[in-house]
Amino acid sequence: MASSIKKVAILGAGGNIGKHVLAALVKQSFDVTVVSRPTSTSTFPSHIHVVKTEYTPSELEKAFVGQDAVVSLVSGDGFADQVKIVDAAIAAGVKRFIPSDFGSDTTNPKAVEAVPIFHHKRQVVQYLESKEDQISWTAIVTGFFIDFCLAYKLIPIDAGNKTAVISDGGDVPFSGTTSENVGLATARVLEKESETKNKYVFVSSLTTTLNELVAVYEKTTGSKFSVTHESTEEVTKTNLQKLQQGDFSAIGPLILASAFRKEAWGDLRTLGSESWNERLGLPAVDVEDVVKAVVSAK
Ligand SMILES: NC(=O)c1ccc[n+]([C@@H]2O[C@H](COP(=O)([O-])OP(=O)(O)OC[C@H]3O[C@@H](n4cnc5c(N)ncnc54)[C@H](OP(=O)(O)O)[C@@H]3O)[C@@H](O)[C@H]2O)c1
Incomplete structure (x- = not known):
């Protein structure tokens, strides 16, 4: 209609x-x-x-x-x-x-x-x-504006310094558009x-994990990345306290921790939510293409 x-x-x-x-x-x-x-x-x-x-x-x-x-x-x-x-x-x-x-x-x-x-x-x-x-x-x-979040390192993978911060082991799927x-x-x-x-x-353009993203960055740049680990439970606890004290810089880490935690709240496929990708005619996007564009724009 x-x-x-x-x-x-x-x-x-x-x-x-x-x-x-x-x-x-x-x-x-x-x-x-x-x-x-x-x-x-x-x-x-x-x-x-x-x-x-x-x-x-x-x-x-x-x-x-x-x-x-x-x-x-x-x-x-x-x-x-x-x-x-x-x-x-x-x-x-x-x-x-x-x-x-x-x-x-x-x-x-x-x-x-x-x-x-x-x-x-x-x-x-x-x-x-x-x-x-x-x-x-x-x-x-x-989900995440995937190109934007990678370009601005809101998802904490840094192609310049070859570092990444991985939450809860890094194998939790999450969606991005x-x-x-x-x-x-x-x-x-x-x-x-x-x-x-x-x-x-x-809607989403792709589903990925932190570990997959790091692997794609390593393949794209030809360099090994140095990875540190953190727990979403700790990040949530610390940043809720910060927020209570009026520190709004806590919002970003809280959003990331909610997406990366083992319950996979950031995976829009698993939440009983019907995907509209097909009905809206949205093309799927290859994670390698997104990372290549982010790395080459540096
Ligand atoms: N999924 C993701 O990864 C992701 C990432 C970033 C943002 N978001 C979401 O996307 C939406 C837009 O975020 P954004 O980052 O694009 O926003 P933004 O660039 O920070 O700001 C968007 C616009 O909001 C208006 N604005 C700012 N402060 C305002 C105020 N006090 N009162 C009224 N208008 C105000 C301004 O428009 P004018 O100057 O023209 O008035 C500004 O250009 C939000 O819902 C945000 O949560 C999602």
Whole structure:
């Protein structure tokens, strides 16, 4: 069935993943408007329609009038603003809201407990669930943005120093999606308006393990990597304490530990979650190609 979604407003479009989602929406011929804060330092290609607006209910509503969908890719303090953004979308008559989920499986209550920041993501979807008579929603779960997380060493493998930190033995599978496929998945969700209505959509480009990644780095660089080991239980304990003391640098390690632990919460195949890869026409990606691109970009 053809989608009635043509006009899409996107928030956070200049961010790490926002730029890929923006590019995909434009490529898939949506009529895109970027909504960005007046204080934003983000820049956008000149052909993109940008509306600068304060994040107040009335200004957001004004920005959303006439839009069929709102895609939120905000981060940081912006998470807390999302309920306000949803309300403005409802007031403007928007049909579909995609919240800033885009990562770990936030439907897993144990993961939400282990990584307190996931509460914000889950709460927004719960709010959307309570408003289904006024707006529809789709939350997209992607696992790691695999190219981004490797390039920025958020997954702790360092091609320059030839080092890696391995959690819980390193054989636990986890899922990842390339930034390009995150963008494509978002566009395809909007193209499949009725099938993706009021649902979590799980996508991934690949499943790998830390040990496999290190082996691929070693093969790609022709060097042996020096590996140190840590336990996700210890990392979780230490970083929950740090977070309680207001140290937000704990969030990254908590997210990694939740994905790498032996229960494999980061493996989107094993959580009873239906994969949407085929239905959205998302190509599988070879882990070697991702690592080669990361290493050659250095
Ligand atoms: N799965 C993964 O591996 C992974 C990795 C990174 C991020 N993520 C997820 O992807 C989503 C986007 O993250 P990101 O890293 O792309 O974000 P980001 O680059 O840090 O920021 C995205 C945008 O959020 C807006 N923003 C920042 N602070 C804000 C505030 N206080 N209020 C309102 N808006 C604010 C800004 O837009 P303007 O300046 O245009 O207003 C900014 O460009 C998040 O849900 C994040 O958790 C997932």
